[in-house]
Amino acid sequence: MKTFDIAIIGAGPAGIMAAITAAKQGRQVILLEKNEIIGRKILATGNGRCNLTNKNIDVSNYHGANPEFIKQILSAFDQYKVTEYFESLGVILKEENNGRIFPRTNQASSVVEALDYELKKLKVSVETKASVKNIHYEKNWLLSGQKTTGDFKIEAKNLILTTGGKASFQFGSSGDGLYWSEKLGHTIIFPHPALTPLETVESWPKNIQGLRIEGTVKLTADGKIISQSQGDILFTHFGLSGPAIMKQARNVGLLLPTKKIEVHIDAIPEETKKELDKKIETILNVNGAKEIKNALAGIIPVELIKTILINLAIDPEKKSSRISKLERVSVVGVLKNLTLTISKTRPFKEAQVTAGGVDAKEIDAKTLESKKIPHLFFAGEIIDVDGDSGGFNLQWAWSSGYLAGLSASK
Ligand SMILES: Cc1cc2nc3c(=O)[nH]c(=O)nc-3n(C[C@H](O)[C@H](O)[C@H](O)COP(=O)(O)OP(=O)(O)OC[C@H]3O[C@@H](n4cnc5c(N)ncnc54)[C@H](O)[C@@H]3O)c2cc1C
Structure with a gap:
């Protein structure tokens, strides 16, 4: 049996970047992927457009492991090096709002095709439809698994686990690496869905499903503010979605078992409560003959104002001139x-990403090698690091993949 210098399990962005980096160091690398193609999840990123990094990468956009650990890894292959690298592969990039970087083609397939070509050029042995079932260390790493053509066995001096977390497992990340890591003695920080929508106890969002507003969101646990966000909020048949809501999910998963979690939406954040009350008072005075739902339709979508009025037991068809001060103040309070x-x-x-994973305290930040098992490295979402939406998670995968590939080559 041929012994590879490095075996990498999982051809997502972290595994691909690790393989390319190690092959550039002259190492014999095998990259094993259970899907039919490499980079299956990359194709789904950014709604098929692949938001591959962000101009404003900052450690404050990441959660889980301690910031020093995250910083050290991000700086090994930062967003400038990532953009330079992709441009060198012929993937021309463009910047959109909030520093988000996409391929100019608006197609994630441009990214995957460029990486695929690079793997071939560097003669990485890429095995797709190869599902690894067992890993075991004796003098070297011994891997066994199944291909459609039958069972396989592989031997390698170093192993990099880039199997991802558990989020969007339909793209292959079913948590195998977390299971093996735990069996090898690593601590796994409770994996839970992050960047995912939230279900609400109230059923009324269903009545306005599809409606999108821009606002600020505060998350509270037993009345205490835990986190805040700003941006698009989408009402759905189960509750709430949209970037400003999904950002809150990692905290919800942690706190929900023991605490009462509430979301507080400020639907008109640009006005103070007093200013809004004054504005609405004027609108109602000027439009006294109009039904209140129509009078207020200029400041808030009519479907939402109707729902708010019904929840407050105010008839949406009541004439504006007949709205009492108490009713007006309660509408302002809810908005x-x-x-x-x-x-x-x-x-x-x-979920777009997994919060939790292999405890970073047990991983060397300089090399991404396990502090418990020599010749074992980690990269990508398998580690207890998750980023905000906006290109931060792919940047983590590129940076950590690069560092693990480089370290395993030494
Ligand atoms: C819908 C969606 C949209 C997203 N959009 C963005 C975005 O625009 N920007 C951004 O920064 N992030 C985005 N993300 C997050 C980002 O895609 C992930 O954080 C990133 O892909 C993680 O990379 P990874 O290489 O660690 O793991 P993954 O991409 O999950 O790859 C792991 C690979 O390992 C393989 N594997 C697992 N077990 C085995 C096994 N036993 N044998 C062989 N192979 C195995 C899997 O098949 C998979 O291909 C998005 C995620 C989703 C789901």
């Missing part, structure tokens, strides 16, 4: 603090 109770996060299948 500034629309409160919903969270029942659960949507499942891993709908």
Whole structure:
């Protein structure tokens, strides 16, 4: 049996980058992937457009492991090196709002095709439809698994685990690497869905499903503010979605078993409560003959104002001139603090990323080698690091993949 210098399990962005980096160091590398193609999840990123990094990468956009650990790894192959690298492969990039970087083609396939070509050029042995079932260390790493053509065995001096977390497992990340790591003695920080929508106890969002507003979101646990975000909020048949909501999911998963979790939406954040009350008072005075739902349709979508009025037991068709001060103040109160109770996060299948994973305290930040098992390296989402939406997770995969590939080559 041929012995490879490095075996890498999982051809997602972290595994591909590790393989390319190690092959450039002259190492004999095998990259094993259970899907039919490499980079299956990359194709789904950024709604098929692949938001591959962000101009404003900052450690504050990451969660899980301690910031020093994250910083050290990001700096090994930062966003400038990533953009330079992809441009050198012929993938021309463009910047969109909030520093998000995409391929100019708006197609994630441009990224995967360029990486695929690079792997071939560097003569990495890429085995697709190769599902690894067991890993075992004696003098070297021994891997066994199944291909459609039958069982296989592989021997390698070093092993890099880039099997991802558990999020969107339909793309291959079913948690195998987490299971093996735990069996090898690593601590696994409770994996839970992050960047995923939230289900609410209240059923009224279903009545306005599809409606999108821009606002600020505060997450509270037993009344205490835990986190805040700003941006698009989408009402759905199960509750809430959109970037400003999904950003809150990692905290919900951690706190929900023991605490009452509420989301407080400020639907008109640009006005203070007092300013908004004054504005609405004027609108109602000027439009006294109009039904209140129509009078307020200029400042908030009519479907939402109708729902708010019904929840407050105010007839949406009541004439504006007949709205009492108490009723007006209660409408303003809800617009500034629309409160919903969270029942659960949507499942891993709908999550973009996994919070939790292999405990970073047991991984050397300089090399990404296990502090417990020599010749074992980690990269990507398998590690207890998750980023915000906006290109931060792929940047983590490129940076950590690069560092693991380089370290395993030494
Ligand atoms: C819908 C969606 C949209 C996203 N959009 C963005 C975005 O625009 N920007 C961004 O930064 N991030 C985005 N993300 C997050 C980002 O895609 C992930 O964080 C990133 O792909 C993680 O990379 P990884 O290499 O660690 O793991 P993965 O990409 O999950 O790859 C792991 C690979 O390992 C393989 N594997 C697992 N077990 C085995 C086994 N036993 N044998 C062989 N192979 C195995 C899997 O098949 C898989 O291909 C998105 C995620 C999703 C789901």
